Amino acid sequence: MSKSLKSHISIKHNNFFATKILTIFAAQKSEKMAGKITLTMIKPDAVKNGHIGNILADINNAGFKIKAMKLTQLSTADAESFYSVHRERPFFRDLVDFMTSGPIVAAVLEKDNAIEDFRKLIGATNPQEAAEGTIRNKYAVSIDANAIHGSDSDENAQIEAAFHFAGRDFYNY
Secondary structure, X not given: OOHHHHHHOXXXXXXXXXXXXXXXXXXXXXXXXXXXXXXXXXXXXXXXXXXXXXXXXHHHHOOOEEEEEEEEOOOHHHHHHHOHHHOOOOOHHHHHHHHOOOOEEEEEXXXXXXXXXXXXXXXXXXXXXXXXXXXXXXXXXOOOOOOEEEOOOHHHXXXXXXXXXXXXXXXXX
């Protein structure tokens, strides 16, 4: 996005509409990666329990390439915006509270067939139903504290990646 466009939009973390506008532009800019990326977040429970290294090793061993990554903590406004699709669901407030309870690791991962392969790697949302050897089977505490997020579609991967990362945050190596 050009500097002139950025100067016309007031960007604040709690400004939902400015964030969405920037997300659309960033998603259009990164269309060439559609189908090859997914966004993951190692959630506060897994960070607190010391599983960052093991989870990243599992991701690496499954053939994913990290294109962008950061340790950060979501504000309430960030979590409400990121999970806005769930705003009317009964678990929304608990989800926001959980996701703001500690730091997360956000990362954009690249691999052919990224969404489907990553969903298989992380396993079912409920760790008791997750297949043996999946990330949630190994590291999740409960259905609520389920260790990791993975994008559920190519479109959402683009939107979620743009939520956490600017174009300059992506690396080719």
